[in-house]
Amino acid sequence: MQYRNGQRLPPEALGVPVRLSVNPRARRLSIRIDARAGEAVLVAPSERKLGEVVAFAHTKADWMRQRLAERVEGQPLEPGETIPLFGRDTRLVATGGAGAARLIDGPEGPVIQSGGEGEAFARRVENLIKRLARQVLVERTEHHLRTLGQKPVRVSIADTKSRWGSCSPHNRSIRYSWRVIMAPPAVADYLAAHEVAHLVHADHSPAYWSVVARLVGDHRPFRKWLREHGAALHAVGR
Template sequence: MTAPLSDGAGGTGETIHLAGREVPLRWRSSARARRVSLRIDPRGGGVVVTLPPRVGREAGLSLLRTHADWVVARIDTLPAPTPWQDGGQVLLDGRPHAIRHCPQGRRGVWIEDGIVLVSGEVPFLPRRLGAFLRREAGVRLGARVADLAAQSGLRPRRLTIKDTSSRWGSCNADGTVMLSWRLLMAPAEVQQYVIAHELAHLRHLNHGPDFWTLVATLTPHRRAAEAWLRRHGTALLRAA
């Protein structure tokens, strides 16, 4: 399931001067690409240029210069980053949880009365919290996958949890289902829809009518979930 967001993974990064400002730029090469393309990277607040095989960087730079105003305008529409820090907030299952630094704590990261408590030194708080959220995503999303798989009989060969910025989930032909750990921050109904979407691909590796009919039998939340992701998905990618 592809979100309307750039991949941003891999490639090399630099900056470029566009429309009077410095813009983070990441290059990617893709054997499947048929043309040069530009996409906005919500994570880094920059632009990703994808090059097909045997196409040089000058073609990408030319496209960037032609669309400089579009690139800058799109970057300006990104929501502000939401840093993980003492006194801040993080979403869990769509509900905001306060972040509190507990320097004397001995438990790493834990949740208590709707508050996420993080021990250790302040500079390591974002890294500790990020690692905790990834583990928590494996537990919570894994349980939702297991529940829906048991109900539907659509059982993935393997489940992987990754940090992506172009896909909330995917399903490979070998039966491996991937979910973005950032779905942990979305409401349960959104999580259920993305999981249902990927499990349906175990039977239909396309987006044809039979696929959508199967999705509808697995979840009633498709339209609401897609709308929620359109409105709030980028903000999930900006959280760090």
């Protein structure tokens, strides 16, 4: 069977929804779980290797089913909910009226207060989180650029499905998922370092990881945190 990049296989093929993905930078066959989309993503370095990753996935069918069964349910942005922000539980409180959302320190911890109802309330809260994300990620990006003696880059904030960030060295641009700002500050700082380091090395070679280590030290705890808690961040606002 001829497989192609972006192709989706019917659930009965492997027991779970599956999408095929070609990543020329990949150094091996791999499987990742896209909790937001509710599917397993089979990654190969080229289209001719897609058949091999499908065969590999057959040996991991039980693992894929288990991981997808564990995915976190969506968490709406509505009054009374508690969401993570900077790694801390933050309550959402309605104030009435049409005022913009703002973050305050309440007697029992951080609180986001916002006007609006329903979708309007959720939109104001999300816009606040995005503004905070841009502020922090731009500052940490600039910090790591200075450390490496790199020139400025263009930073954009998006809501990517699975990747926390991406770097395009050829046009000196970095894109981040705003959701990382809900993680502890050290994790967001690691993400900025991870992307800035790609300006020096575009791959994930040992030389690349040595640059990351220069910026944030041992990066493994931060990567582990994102693997273990990332699905919960992607569930916020769903």
